[in-house]
Amino acid sequence: MSSLSRLFHYARQYRRDAYLASAFSAINKFFDILPEVLIGVAVDVVVSKQDSFLARLGITDSFDQLLWLGGLTVLIWAGESLFEYLYQLRWRNLAQNLQHALRLDAYGHVQKLPLSYFEDKRTGSLMSILNDDINQMERFLNGGANSIIQVVCSSIMVGAVFFYLAPQLAMLALFPVPLILVGTFWFQKRIAPRYSAVREAAGVINGRLSNNLLGIATIKAFTAEAFEAEHIRQASEHYRQTNAAAIRLSSAIIPVIRMAILAGFVVTLVYGGWLALHGDIGVGSYSVLVYLTQRLLWPLVGLADIADLYQRSMTAIDRVLDVLSTPVSIPYDGKALPSGTVSGSLAFENLSFGYGDLTVLHNVSLTVPAGRTVAFVGATGSGKSTLVKLLLRFYEAPAGAIRLDGHDIRELSLTDLRRQIGYVSQDVFLTDGSVADNIAYGMGEVGRSAIEAAARAAEAHEFIARLPQGYDTPVGERGQKLSGGQRQRLALARAILKDPRILILDEATSAVDNETEAAIQRSLDVVSRGRTTLVIAHRLSTVRHADCIHVMEHGQIVESGTHALLLAQNGSYAALWRLQTGERQA
Known part of the structure; x- marks a missing residue:
């Protein structure tokens, strides 16, 4: 079972909130791409006047057409703002509620485990799981989940507009999109073991710090400050190197995405312009496609960061859910003893x-x-x-x-x-x-x-x-x-x-x-x-x-x-x- 599936299975009581938050994210993205469409319609009005798209809908006067576009713009921006507020509210509340429930459940489960479990675990590692790892999941739900949904929705919506306006251009301009989406997450999945090592290294540092702070009197009495500082330096250096190895791999995907994005944008700009010059598509349609390409493709640069956050979060979630799945070998149930x-x-x-x-x-x-x-x-x-x-x-x-x-x-x-x-x-x-x-x-x-x-x-x-x-x-x-x-x-x-x-x-x-x-x-x-x-x-x-x-x-x-x-x-x-x-x- 994948990390996300495990989390979704655990968070059954919050599924309604997740569905609503996802729906609000998708609707917000729908309103978000409409201004680019309106720009193309406005260009069409100015260039084509009485023969514009809106004229064919019955609004013949050019100034009336612009007034209608102004009114639609206000409504679209209001809708975008409303649903941005709603998805922010839902995602953030979901992150807080799930973080709270997961921390309480994990800690409650840990308390039921026998002492033999703690003999094989570092206190710092458990503290890292119960605090840092759960916080990592919260950071993903606060922003990463919405970003992934909106990138997918953008791809679908922009793709629909492209195929409606210029099917021959759509195949070329949007060809990089599925490769970027699939390739990014395939690439990030490859570095999952490195992020697991990062979380373990963070647990070692927590353990060192916790142990030293509890024993600060002994450290001072034996003038061992420099000795313990060196231990912390070694643990921190190990964490830095482990993290650097993960960063080197995750950073390599960004240049690849940039080149794929550039290819899609250049195709739209050049080939789409050629089609407009030859009258195969309208000037307004060409404007819509150029703006939509930029709106879709350039945010994909940030997909690597989103995927990076996703993979870090999934690694953290696995560690937390592994604790929750540890069997309680000494059951609490039994005959009552008044x-x-x-x-x-x-x-x-x-x-x-x-x-x-x-x-x-x-x-x-x-x-x-x-x-x-x-x-x-x-x-x-x-x-x-x-x-x-x-x-x-x-x-x-x-x-x-x-x-x-x-x-x-x-x-x-x-x-x-x-x-x-x-x-x-x-x-x-x-x-x-x-x-x-x-x-x-x-x-x-x-x-x-x-x-x-x-x-x-x-x-x-x-x-x-x-x-x-x-x-x-x-x-x-x-x-x-x-x-x-x-x-x-x-x-x-x-x-x-x-x-x-x-x-x-x-x-x-x-x-x-x-x-x-x-x-x-x-x-x-x-x-x-x-x-x-x-x-x-x-x-x-x-x-x-x-x-x-x-x-x-x-x-x-x-x-x-x-x-x-x-x-x-x-x-x-x-x-x-x-x-x-x-x-x-x-």
């Missing part, structure tokens, strides 16, 4: 999982009774975080199952499942809004009293009250105006306000100071009561009071028990405890 019916008991049954060729979990099984606090400890890469990501269904395990209250989570509504889980990770995500906006994130309209209560439970109210605007203080992009500990407390307050049956803390205290860790720990002792809590931690001091601690090594659970029991076993947990506390084995 919040009031969930107790929070969990069972991990023979769970195995890997990232590509790297196996992370090996046949893991455990149960978590409802309302209990369970901790997972172990070295980096042992599979702790993978367990909770599978519970959240960020990924789908190829073997084994996870059950919530006896239900396989793969059979449950994904939205309902995640609404029962509060997730606080080490890398806290905050939106560029106020403190209150971030605490109530994803929960719609929430009263200020509920937000404040959640903040107090997370021991965040004190520092919030000291902020310049309290709960209305903007936190900056990704919460950059707050410290790491403050961001963690807001994330915890957000999870508390959600009031989930299952609370997950994935290294939530690993990057905070001792005071903040103690505050968060006090909060957890309160909020974990009556709900199932899964804690992943490197600091064993944060999990010593858990109902059960699971020690993981190489994707397997090697020890399980309370803090005291694990110390008594004198195994991996006890060794790790001694390492962190400095205790010596007796």
